[in-house]
Amino acid sequence: MNLEADIVIVGGGMAGLVAGTIASEGGLSSIVLRKGESATSMSSGAIDVVGYLPDGTIPFESPKEGLVALASLYPFHPYSILGFGEGKPAFAEKVITGVEAAVGWLKDKLKDSVAKIVGGLDSNILSLSILGTTKPTCLIQETMVSDGFANEFDSTLLFLGVKGYPDFFASAAAKSFLEQSEIEQEGPRKVAHSTVRISPFGNTCNISASEIARHLDHDDALGELLPQIKKTVDTLGATHVALPPILGIKNARGNRQRIEEEVGAIVFELLAFPPSIPGLRLQRALEETYRKSGGQLLLGHEALSAYKEKNRYVSVQAGAPRRSIRISTKAVVSATGKFIGGGLRGAEDGLTETVFNLMTVTGNLIQADNIRPYDYTSPFAVDTGGHSIFSCGLTVDPQFRPVMPDGQPDADNLFAAGSTLAGYDYLVEKSGLGVALVSGFYAGKNAADAAKEVD
Amino acid sequence: MGEEEAYEFVTSTLEKERIEPYTREESEVVHSVQQCINCGICLSHCPVVAAVGIYRFSGPRSIAVELSRSPPEFWATGDTIYLCTGCGTCMEVCPKNVNIPEIVNMMRSRILRFRPDLVPKGLHVVRETILEHNLAFVPLEDVEDKTESRDMRLEHYGLPLIETPEEAKSEVLYYPGCQAEERSQEVREAAKIILDRFEVGFTMLEDMCCCGLPSRLMGDKDTAEKLASRLKQRIDELDIKKIVTTCAGCTSNIGDASFAYDWNVPVLHLVEFLTDEVGTDKLAKAFTKPRGKEKVKVTVHDPCHLIRHTSRQLMDKALLLLDLIPDVKVEVSTAADSCCGGGGLVAYHSKDVSKAVVKENLEAIRLLEAQRVVTPCPLCTAQLEDNLFQSGSSIEVDDLTVFIAQRLSNKG
Numbered sequence: 034m035n036l037e038a039d040i041v042i043v044g045g046g047m048a049g050l051v052a053g054t055i056a057s058e059g060g061l062s063s064i065v066l067r068k069g070e071s072a073t074s075m076s077s078g079a080i081d082v083v084g085y086l087p088d089g090t091i092p093f094e095s096p097k098e099g100l101v102a103l104a105s106l107y108p109f110h111p112y113s114i115l116g117f118g119e120g121k122p123a124f125a126e127k128v129i130t131g132v133e134a135a136v137g138w139l140k141d142k143l144k145d146s147v148a149k150i151v152g153g154l155d156s157n158i159l160s161l162s163i164l165g166t167t168k169p170t171c172l173i174q175e176t177m178v179s180d181g182f183a184n185e186f187d188s189t190l191l192f193l194g195v196k197g198y199p200d201f202f203a204s205a206a207a208k209s210f211l212e213q214s215e216i217e218q219e220g221p222r223k224v225a226h227s228t229v230r231i232s233p234f235g236n237t238c239n240i241s242a243s244e245i246a247r248h249l250d251h252d253d254a255l256g257e258l259l260p261q262i263k264k265t266v267d268t269l270g271a272t273h274v275a276l277p278p279i280l281g282i283k284n285a286r287g288n289r290q291r292i293e294e295e296v297g298a299i300v301f302e303l304l305a306f307p308p309s310i311p312g313l314r315l316q317r318a319l320e321e322t323y324r325k326s327g328g329q330l331l332l333g334h335e336a337l338s339a340y341k342e343k344n345r346y347v348s349v350q351a352g353a354p355r356r357s358i359r360i361s362t363k364a365v366v367s368a369t370g371k372f373i374g375g376g377l378r379g380a381e382d383g384l385t386e387t388v389f390n391l392m393t394v395t396g397n398l399i400q401a402d403n404i405r406p407y408d409y410t411s412p413f414a415v416d417t418g419g420h421s422i423f424s425c426g427l428t429v430d431p432q433f434r435p436v437m438p439d440g441q442p443d444a445d446n447l448f449a450a451g452s453t454l455a456g457y458d459y460l461v462e463k464s465g466l467g468v469a470l471v472s473g474f475y476a477g478k479n480a481a482d483a484a485k486e487v488d
Numbered sequence: 489m490g491e492e493e494a495y496e497f498v499t500s501t502l503e504k505e506r507i508e509p510y511t512r513e514e515s516e517v518v519h520s521v522q523q524c525i526n527c528g529i530c531l532s533h534c535p536v537v538a539a540v541g542i543y544r545f546s547g548p549r550s551i552a553v554e555l556s557r558s559p560p561e562f563w564a565t566g567d568t569i570y571l572c573t574g575c576g577t578c579m580e581v582c583p584k585n586v587n588i589p590e591i592v593n594m595m596r597s598r599i600l601r602f603r604p605d606l607v608p609k610g611l612h613v614v615r616e617t618i619l620e621h622n623l624a625f626v627p628l629e630d631v632e633d634k635t636e637s638r639d640m641r642l643e644h645y646g647l648p649l650i651e652t653p654e655e656a657k658s659e660v661l662y663y664p665g666c667q668a669e670e671r672s673q674e675v676r677e678a679a680k681i682i683l684d685r686f687e688v689g690f691t692m693l694e695d696m697c698c699c700g701l702p703s704r705l706m707g708d709k710d711t712a713e714k715l716a717s718r719l720k721q722r723i724d725e726l727d728i729k730k731i732v733t734t735c736a737g738c739t740s741n742i743g744d745a746s747f748a749y750d751w752n753v754p755v756l757h758l759v760e761f762l763t764d765e766v767g768t769d770k771l772a773k774a775f776t777k778p779r780g781k782e783k784v785k786v787t788v789h790d791p792c793h794l795i796r797h798t799s800r801q802l803m804d805k806a807l808l809l810l811d812l813i814p815d816v817k818v819e820v821s822t823a824a825d826s827c828c829g830g831g832g833l834v835a836y837h838s839k840d841v842s843k844a845v846v847k848e849n850l851e852a853i854r855l856l857e858a859q860r861v862v863t864p865c866p867l868c869t870a871q872l873e874d875n876l877f878q879s880g881s882s883i884e885v886d887d888l889t890v891f892i893a894q895r896l897s898n899k900g
């Protein structure tokens with residue numbers, strides 16, 4: 034049995050699910066093929082738009098400021114592409130309006146979900162991490178909002194760990210946070226740390242974030258936790274409580290509210306290492322948003338190849354473990370991610386795109402089919418300049434259509450979005466989920482237009 | 489010493505060291521595990537971890553990065569590795585699609601070979617049964633008992649009896665599998681009714697033997713292969729061109745064998761045989777309201793061996809079928825695709841784990857208004873039925889094949 038959809042989207046991370054939802058909203062039928070979860074699910078769940086310039090060390094005050102800088106310095110950055118009009122170079126204004134539209138749209142989509150987000154382009158939020166350090170980001174989940182402990186004169190910030198949960202050491206976080214605040218001469222008046230006991234299966238060693246979060250999704254588990262937090266907060270006089278992000282997979286928002294009411298302090302989750310619960314919540318919320326919009330999410334299916342007639346793709350071949358299907362379509366969005374997602378493959382003999390055999394380029398837009406990926410890494414694991422292999426990928430025209438060596442788009446109806454794109458390094462810039470959102474948003478719109486052209 | 493001889497020599501020393509070299513297929517599975525990037529996504533999805541915690545079952549990531557890397561013998565993993573239900577959830581969400589279920593089978597095969605004392609007793613019992621009867625269950629000895637049980641079931645489900653076709657009459661083989669052959673005989677009979685109703689010529693094996701899945705899951709590679717080649721021999725003798733099954737496990741396991749050994753015989757679940765080969769037009773005309781049955785609200789359960797080991801498309805087809813039946817309304821359970829805990833032979837030795845896993849399904853089902861659960865697998869049916877019943881629920885479970893047969897109009 035073969036399938037049909039106006040738009041086929043390859044990839045089920047932020048970029049693909051956003052593009053799919055946009056397609057549904059444009060009244061079109063769509064199928065998202067997803068072979069696995071990937072970077073979106075592994076992320077901290079906080080949506081970065083832009084934190085730094087590619088070689089900068091001082092964070093932008095606001096994403097707006099960052100977008101302006103990118104538009105003038107990096108005209109081929111995926112954001113800057115939005116500023117292109119009729120062959121003219123990037124206009125920062127146009128970039129900002131474009132990004133704002135996508136951000137506003139996502140905030141609205143997620144407002145009733147487990148991953149409700151807050152924030153905007155006017156300022157970067159300095160979000161606290163489980164290491165006690167801060168990171169500039171644009172949109173954070175509501176459960177991570179820490180409401181200004183830094184500025185309040187009389188505040189006491191409590192880092193609260195969980196016994197036997199090895200990813201977070203409250204005392205170490207408190208210490209590095211204090212060191213940082215001393216340098217910056219700001220912060221709460223007092224910092225404290227403590228631990229609580231949550232024992233999902235009766236043991237208190239080596240417990241994982243998902244076990245705790247799932248446990249707290251049940252009412253009675255939260256009941257056990259509340260008096261412990263209350264006691265610690267009362268003893269230490271804490272006004273703000275920083276917890277690792279374990280407040281629940283389904284009920285985090287409700288749980289946070291209940292804890293706040295009960296203990297009378299502001300409670301928030303910290304950013305954590307991958308794989309984190311907020312990342313999982315974001316992935317789930319995006320999937321739910323897409324399904325609700327009427328789209329069909331086909332899990333466990335890998336796009337293997339696609340067929341073109343003249344200048345248009347007409348079908349995509351997808352495989353599951355023991356069956357394969359052909360999906361006829363009018364437009365295609367490729368949102369296959371980078372090396373983790375599987376959209377790009379780097380080997381001794383070069384960098385290849387895995388589904389459509391598209392041209393790959395380096396961050397400097399030089400063809401990358403024959404590069405040795407090794408040459409594009411730094412000998413230092415943590416290098417402020419980053420590893421340039423991360424800015425390799427696909428190059429696209431102003432409509433987000435991947436471009437081939439002759440400078441022409443590979444097809445009239447193939448669009449690309451997300452981390453498969455070249456010309457930006459999300460690790461250095463702190464722009465990963467933002468680029469995925471924005472490019473998914475516009476690739477989805479453009480694909481919808483291309484599909485409508487067929488009728 | 490020639491190359492062959494040298495190879496023999498080396499392998500014989502390995503034998504002494506109790507090391508078993510990987511076969512070509514096994515090397516592929518090992519290669520798949522090497523792709524693991526240690527991201528931990530799988531940990532948040534594994535239903536066994538969710539049900540019993542990583543302290544008891546360290547989970548798929550641990551299988552990928554620790555347990556499967558402790559050859560030659562994997563003995564140290566004995567307490568953990570038998571708790572995987574083989575549901576494939578980890579493999580489906582994994583960015584690298586690491587084949588955890590198959591590496592688990594491979595590890596179990598090493599343990600069975602070199603340290604059978606570490607294999608849970610319950611599995612030895614199943615193994616003995618299979619070796620003796622070529623079936624996963626001890627068959628009812630008395631043919632009359634079996635017939636009587638069949639007739640009682642037919643009466644209970646309101647189904648007529650259809651003659652079993654002779655062997656060698658058709659290119660389509662209907663293969664019921666052990667559960668439908670020995671225990672849930674109504675499923676086998678229902679499949680016969682359906683195929684007959686749509687005038688599909690089919691044949692059945694006179695000497696049903698197990699597809700080999702239980703052997704594979706307990707690590708008894710030799711028996712699994714023996715059973716597969718036995719089936720192949722029968723297929724060749726009868727000149728079978730297509731196999732139709734009603735069991736999710738058989739669909740995926742015989743499908744795997746057909747794929748691995750290039751049988752060139754497609755293995756279809758009845759669901760897809762109906763939607764793809766009989767066609768929805770014919771189907772729609774054939775359904776009636778079952779006599780004396782009211783409108784019914786059902787929910788479905790997706791068998792792991794269909795959705796994650798074969799293709800998610802199969803459940804879409806099952807839903808399409810249900811949609812064609814008048815007066816049936818489907819309510820979707822949030823845990824429809826969550827493992828029922830019946831897989832991986834876990835229930836044969838760690839019933840508590842199996843029960844903890846199915847709890848997730850039961851809780852989601854209870855939140856619905858559905859009166860029945862329908863699933864295209866007799867094994868999932870049995871697992872859900874037992875556990876719903878034991879939990880005091882009045883919700884009943886039907887194998888989809890039976891559910892369909894009950895709602896077909898008479899021929900002509």
Ligand SMILES: Cc1cc2nc3c(=O)[nH]c(=O)nc-3n(C[C@H](O)[C@H](O)[C@H](O)COP(=O)(O)OP(=O)(O)OC[C@H]3O[C@@H](n4cnc5c(N)ncnc54)[C@H](O)[C@@H]3O)c2cc1C
Pocket residue numbers: 043044045046047048049066067068069070071072073074075076077078079080081082307334335336337368369370371373374375376387388450451452453459463464465466467469583
């Ligand atoms: C560990 C980590 C942490 C991060 N943390 C943050 C953070 O805190 N904030 C932030 O803003 N950014 C973060 N990033 C960056 C950000 O997560 C990514 O840039 C972003 O998620 C990319 O989204 P995407 O949709 O393009 O790709 P992905 O989320 O990687 O999705 C790609 C999808 O394509 C699918 N796919 C690939 N090939 C095929 C095929 N052939 N057929 C079918 N499906 C296919 C994959 O299975 C996957 O579903 C992080 C990245 C990583 C790796």
Ligand code: SF4
Pocket residue numbers: 533534535536537547548551571572573574575576577578579588589
């Ligand atoms: S196959 Fe299922 S039970 Fe086994 S490790 Fe993977 S998710 Fe867990």
Ligand code: SF4
Pocket residue numbers: 523524525526527528529530531548549552578581582583584585586
């Ligand atoms: S999801 Fe896959 S890659 Fe990630 S830890 Fe699990 S097995 Fe390894």
